[in-house]
Amino acid sequence: MKEQVYINKTSEVYDAIVIGSGISGGWAAKEFCERGHKTLMIERGGVVEHRKDYIGENTPMWAQEHRGRVENILVDQQHNIQKQCYAFGNTTKHFFGNDRDLPYTTKAGTEFSWIRGNMLGGKSLLWHRQTYRLGEYDFNANKLDGHGNDWPIRTKDIEKWYSHVEIHAGISGSYENLPNLPDSEFLPPFEMTAPEKDIQAKFAKLYPDRPMIMGRTAHLTKPTALHVSQGRVQCQARNECHAGCSYGAYFSTQSSTLPAAAKTGNLHIAPNSVVHSLIYDQVTNRVKGVRIIDNDDLSEREYFAKVVFVCASTIGSTQILMNSVSKKFPNGLANSSGVLGHYLMDHNYNSRTSGDIEGYEDEYYSGRRPSGIIIPNFYYKADPKRGFLRGYALGGSAYREGWDAQQHQDGLGVEYKNKIKQAGKWRFGLSAQGEMLPRFENQMRLHPTLKDKWGIPQIEFDVRYSENEKAMMDDATEQSIKMLTDIGLKNVSGESTHRPPGIAIHEIGTARMGRDPKTSVLNAFNQSHDIPNLFVTDGASFCSSAVQNPSLTFMALTARAVDFAVKELAAKRI
Amino acid sequence: MKNFKTSTNHAVNEPDSTTGKEEKSRRRFLKGLTTMFGGAAIGSMLTGNAISVAMAYVPSNNDILTDGKIFKKAQLMLLKQICAIVIPKTETLGAAEVDTHGFIDNQLFHCHTKPQQEKAHEVLNLINQAAEKYFSTLFIKLSDDQQFQLLTELDLGEKRFDQTQRKSFKALKQFICFGYYTSEVGATQELRYDPVPGGFKGSISYEASESSWATRGLFN
Numbered sequence: 153m154k155e156q157v158y159i160n161k162t163s164e165v166y167d168a169i170v171i172g173s174g175i176s177g178g179w180a181a182k183e184f185c186e187r188g189h190k191t192l193m194i195e196r197g198g199v200v201e202h203r204k205d206y207i208g209e210n211t212p213m214w215a216q217e218h219r220g221r222v223e224n225i226l227v228d229q230q231h232n233i234q235k236q237c238y239a240f241g242n243t244t245k246h247f248f249g250n251d252r253d254l255p256y257t258t259k260a261g262t263e264f265s266w267i268r269g270n271m272l273g274g275k276s277l278l279w280h281r282q283t284y285r286l287g288e289y290d291f292n293a294n295k296l297d298g299h300g301n302d303w304p305i306r307t308k309d310i311e312k313w314y315s316h317v318e319i320h321a322g323i324s325g326s327y328e329n330l331p332n333l334p335d336s337e338f339l340p341p342f343e344m345t346a347p348e349k350d351i352q353a354k355f356a357k358l359y360p361d362r363p364m365i366m367g368r369t370a371h372l373t374k375p376t377a378l379h380v381s382q383g384r385v386q387c388q389a390r391n392e393c394h395a396g397c398s399y400g401a402y403f404s405t406q407s408s409t410l411p412a413a414a415k416t417g418n419l420h421i422a423p424n425s426v427v428h429s430l431i432y433d434q435v436t437n438r439v440k441g442v443r444i445i446d447n448d449d450l451s452e453r454e455y456f457a458k459v460v461f462v463c464a465s466t467i468g469s470t471q472i473l474m475n476s477v478s479k480k481f482p483n484g485l486a487n488s489s490g491v492l493g494h495y496l497m498d499h500n501y502n503s504r505t506s507g508d509i510e511g512y513e514d515e516y517y518s519g520r521r522p523s524g525i526i527i528p529n530f531y532y533k534a535d536p537k538r539g540f541l542r543g544y545a546l547g548g549s550a551y552r553e554g555w556d557a558q559q560h561q562d563g564l565g566v567e568y569k570n571k572i573k574q575a576g577k578w579r580f581g582l583s584a585q586g587e588m589l590p591r592f593e594n595q596m597r598l599h600p601t602l603k604d605k606w607g608i609p610q611i612e613f614d615v616r617y618s619e620n621e622k623a624m625m626d627d628a629t630e631q632s633i634k635m636l637t638d639i640g641l642k643n644v645s646g647e648s649t650h651r652p653p654g655i656a657i658h659e660i661g662t663a664r665m666g667r668d669p670k671t672s673v674l675n676a677f678n679q680s681h682d683i684p685n686l687f688v689t690d691g692a693s694f695c696s697s698a699v700q701n702p703s704l705t706f707m708a709l710t711a712r713a714v715d716f717a718v719k720e721l722a723a724k725r726i
Numbered sequence: 727m728k729n730f731k732t733s734t735n736h737a738v739n740e741p742d743s744t745t746g747k748e749e750k751s752r753r754r755f756l757k758g759l760t761t762m763f764g765g766a767a768i769g770s771m772l773t774g775n776a777i778s779v780a781m782a783y784v785p786s787n788n789d790i791l792t793d794g795k796i797f798k799k800a801q802l803m804l805l806k807q808i809c810a811i812v813i814p815k816t817e818t819l820g821a822a823e824v825d826t827h828g829f830i831d832n833q834l835f836h837c838h839t840k841p842q843q844e845k846a847h848e849v850l851n852l853i854n855q856a857a858e859k860y861f862s863t864l865f866i867k868l869s870d871d872q873q874f875q876l877l878t879e880l881d882l883g884e885k886r887f888d889q890t891q892r893k894s895f896k897a898l899k900q901f902i903c904f905g906y907y908t909s910e911v912g913a914t915q916e917l918r919y920d921p922v923p924g925g926f927k928g929s930i931s932y933e934a935s936e937s938s939w940a941t942r943g944l945f946n
Contacts, residue, residue, distance in 0.1 A: 218836055223837060343926060346929045349928075388925065390921065513934065521926040521928075554940075555907045569820070574936065575938035
């Protein structure tokens with residue numbers, strides 16, 4: 153990217169400021185820039201250049217420090233929370249937040265794992281890339297059972313924006329025409345292995361209401377001319393995505409939205425700029441800009457724009473609003489409703505089951521598929537007999553054991569070595585991804601006294617899974633064991649685990665959308681009810697978690713909100 | 727610090743140190759990128775920005791052992807012999823030949839807790855004490871058969887050993903396996919390693935005795 157894209161001090165009044173450069177921020181910047189709006193993207197962390205800064209990429213394990221593990225002292229001092237993430241390792245550690253510099257607290261008796269990627273691109277570099285639309289059952293869920301507020305949008309409001317972002321991002325998957333999970337604009341799906349195909353057929357017979365499909369994922373299985381023009385090519389199935397991908401084969405800010413935004417000449421980026429708060433003008437009732445603390449030298453500066461999009465992550469966006477206090481908004485900007493910080497949700501990954509598949513000794517696969525199979529939520533219709541509300545999806549895959557599993561067997565010497573060398577037995581597993589109910593008491597707030605090194609109040613979390621979520625996971629374990637047993641797997645075992653919220657890294661809610669300004673922060677276009685030129689388009693805006701991975705909806709909501717904001721700007725209403 | 731490279735070059739700049747297979751894989755990765763993006767685009771990947779492999783453990787010349795980071799010379803000699811018994815040299819080199827014992831010493835020091843380090847010491851002591859008790863000599867002085875027999879009993883927790891001791895030995899075996907199968911020889915010669923598969927194929931044929939993928943459990 154051209155050097156002049158990056159700025160530090162400027163007096164320019166931009167058309168739009170976008171706070172954050174992750175999935176939502178990248179989309180906001182792209183959409184504004186492509187519509188001819190001068191845009192400033194603000195990123196709290198440093199610059200990560202596509203390809204150049206993927207410093208862990210394609211390094212074989214023997215050439216990595218500690219063969220991919222991270223030094224003890226470093227983990228203890230700087231990554232004690234981040235290490236909980238499955239993707240944390242030697243080739244990715246530089247993309248994770250530094251826990252020493254980013255402290256937070258949890259209310260006594262509660263736990264919350266806050267995983268962060270504070271650099272250009274944010275968690276778009278680290279995400280797991282599973283991409284699913286929300287459907288009509290999801291948008292209706294809150295209204296139906298009365299938990300949380302009603303989503304102010306329905307499928308018809310957002311489907312064209314899903315298409316808009318999918319075509320650009322590149323989503324692989326299969327057309328299924330399911331009632332509970334709308335199709336996307338698809339590139340071809342990844343292949344299933346031979347046992348997976350047979351398991352799919354068995355489920356179709358035994359559980360016709362629980363179809364098993366290939367996971368939908370933001371990977372270029374077959375790039376279109378548009379993707380090639382973006383400098384992106386086909387996924388090479390390395391499955392080392394979290395280190396960064398020079399092929400641009402998975403969607404990230406760097407591979408997809410940032411080049412498009414930069415190409416317009418309308419983009420500036422202010423890296424190393426930690427947003428302290430928003431500058432609010434009570435006379436005009438508008439946000440005028442943002443106050444910045446420099447990430448490195450802690451100096452202060454300000455940036456100005458006509459419209460501000462807060463896309464700083466669910467927790468980050470709400471933290472900024474909470475820290476922007478004024479006479480009119482003593483409890484946080486745009487918080488006349490008092491719900492800011494409340495209804496924090498995550499998904500629930502606390503059930504896993506697996507079993508042995510007999511046979512298929514002459515079958516194998518090549519490449520490392522960066523996705524698995526999924527059984528979409530089959531509890532999408534309410535049923536009081538079930539004993540809990542909402543539902544879960546089951547994800548999994550079939551694979552042959554390798555040296556890592558076979559090393560545990562008894563034996564020594566030549567025989568042992570020759571056994572470990574060969575591909576082992578086939579295994580198949582399922583893990584649940586459950587919905588978490590929106591509950592007022594699950595919240596984040598500013599700590600009354602503790603601050604971080606930039607002088608910003610730390611977050612205190614107060615979040616728990618409720619009995620509903622626990623009952624759901626027990627059901628998932630029970631159902632998974634039954635399903636795997638029914639299709640003939642051996643040695644089936646499963647368990648419900650008790651990991652705290654946060655670690656699904658699908659945190660959402662805290663500045664929810666809604667029709668009623670008294671009970672919601674944002675309207676149906678992610679626009680603040682209170683302040684017309686203020687938008688929040690990331691996960692903070694969600695009314696319910698549904699079961700689906702949320703990132704695709706961040707993209708669609710953001711693109712839709714920019715379209716609205718651009719029209720409002722043109723009409724001079726904001 | 728003899729075990730550490732002082733060069734800051736990325737491994738891809740050192741073709742002399744790579745095997746034919748790795749060199750082929752590397753060429754494929756770079757050729758792919760060059761074809762797709764042109765030479766200039768990939769230049770940056772090959773210069774100073776790539777992750778430093780300067781700190782990667784480099785197998786040392788095995789013939790002369792000295793004190794390690796947590797193990798004394800005598801313990802490393804014992805561990806080397808255990809490595810040779812667990813994963814011996816066949817058509818491919820074994821765990822001892824690729825300095826798995828030295829790697830374990832380094833890895834335990836950097837990536838494991840003090841209690842884990844102590845456990846590793848304990849299992850080595852256990853093996854020597856058993857040799858002392860039943861054969862009145864050091865483990866490394868026993869015959870090949872005696873060594874194999876003793877470790878087999880320990881591996882099964884039978885006869886002269888119990889299940890707790892068996893568990894300790896399994897933990898040591900895990901270190902040996904991790905060290906060996908993530909080494910260059912283990913991954914590329916004993917197992918199959920493909921850094922750039924070029925796409926995912928759900929079904930390929932497999933015959934018993936063929937190598938499995940080295941990346942299982944690492945990148946899957």
